Amino acid sequence: MNRLGVFAGLCGFVAVALGAFGAHGLEGRLSTEGLDWWGTATLYGLAHAVAALAVSMSEKSILRRAGWAFGIGAVIFSGSLYAMALGAPRWFGAITPVGGVSFLAGWTMIVFANARMR
Numbered sequence: 001m002n003r004l005g006v007f008a009g010l011c012g013f014v015a016v017a018l019g020a021f022g023a024h025g026l027e028g029r030l031s032t033e034g035l036d037w038w039g040t041a042t043l044y045g046l047a048h049a050v051a052a053l054a055v056s057m058s059e060k061s062i063l064r065r066a067g068w069a070f071g072i073g074a075v076i077f078s079g080s081l082y083a084m085a086l087g088a089p090r091w092f093g094a095i096t097p098v099g100g101v102s103f104l105a106g107w108t109m110i111v112f113a114n115a116r117m118r
Contacts, residue, residue, distance in 0.1 A: 004067045005056035011074050012049035015042050018082060026085075034085040041081035045074045048103060055110070066109035073102030 019042035022035070030038065052067040052074075077099025084092050 002056055004064055004071070005053060007071045008049050008052035008056050008067065011052065011071055012046060015045035015049055015074070015078070018042060019046070022085075030085055037081040037085040041078035041085070044103070045078035048074045048106070051106070060113055062109050062113045066106040066113070069102045069106030069109065073099040073106065075099070076102060 018038075022030075022038040022042065026035070026038065048070040052070040055063040055067040055070075058064060077096055080088075080092050080095040080099065084090065
């Protein structure tokens with residue numbers, strides 16, 4: 001079983017489901033700021049789920065680690081924004097950059113992996 005691929009697929013599923021829920025189920029219930037957070041969480045979660053899925057097909061360990069960084073980043077980054085949109089305390093925003101750093105680490109690993117290719 002390709003655990004990273006499964007995880008990426010689950011992240012993508014959750015991003016689409018929560019994006020649709022936000023667009024249809026939360027309209028008029030969240031502030032403009034909350035809807036913006038929801039949209040950002042969905043965009044970043046879905047984009048990084050696709051990136052994680054792409055690298056899940058590689059045999060290179062550095063690329064697979066990049067995929068895990070994307071998935072973990074999606075959970076932390078998007079999860080904290082979803083939580084704040086739904087009313088979590090604003091200090092929850094201090095967690096969001098941890099997910100962003102995880103995204104950056106994944107992209108850095110992709111740069112290094114591809115810079116080494118011939």
